[in-house]
Amino acid sequence: MSQTFNSRKKTKKPWLDNLYLQRKNRTFELGKKSINELIKQGIRVSYRSIAEISKQIDDEKRGIHANSIKSNPDLYKYYQENAPKKEKIKKSLSTSFKSELSATKYNFIKPGRDLNSLRNRYKKFTKNELVEFLINAEEYIAENNNKWVISQFEKYKE
Known part of the structure; x- marks a missing residue:
């Protein structure tokens, strides 16, 4: 009989729920401020530019990581509303x-x-x-x- 080892089992840790909620809200607020600042300065809104300007805005100078924009559903939705739309370019023969x-x-x-x-x-x-x-x-x-x-x-x- 073979056993499968799954180290990624999700176990509930209720003592961390409050911490996770605080971090999620911090990421959203900092990301939203960063996006608004980029728009105000006329800089293109991208994952990298949000992460860079968030470090400047943040009081702790930690900022947010570019991947946290994708992993935070509220922030990602806000990002999509404000990021420039990418249009598919139809390729033609060079x-x-x-x-x-x-x-x-x-x-x-x-x-x-x-x-x-x-x-x-x-x-x-x-x-x-x-x-x-x-x-x-x-x-x-x-x-x-x-x-x-x-x-x-x-x-x-x-």
Whole structure:
């Protein structure tokens, strides 16, 4: 029979409840003051900036840790209300990659190259970059097939 050891069992310690409540309230009040001070000074509100300015504001000069903002639900909610909203940026093909694609010389590709390094290089591309790369490769193949067919007809005529 196997026994599992769980050192993180939550045991109630009622004698610490009052201390935990005091610390939670201290963190909230100090964090709220720090956020308000950052807004007043026009500084970007972030975990790090809150932690830094809280040390300046705090009478004990201890401040609060950046992670305590996330772990205190009331303070985290206040932080989210006042922090700048992060918008997702839609990725587009970089111009350097587009020019790199157009400048790719498919006729210089060697048949005996290292396929693992090629595979790893392709894995670094985004989906859109791979699509553009594939389209260019197919265009190159189609043009060369056309040239080959024309050259075959010309040889046949002779």
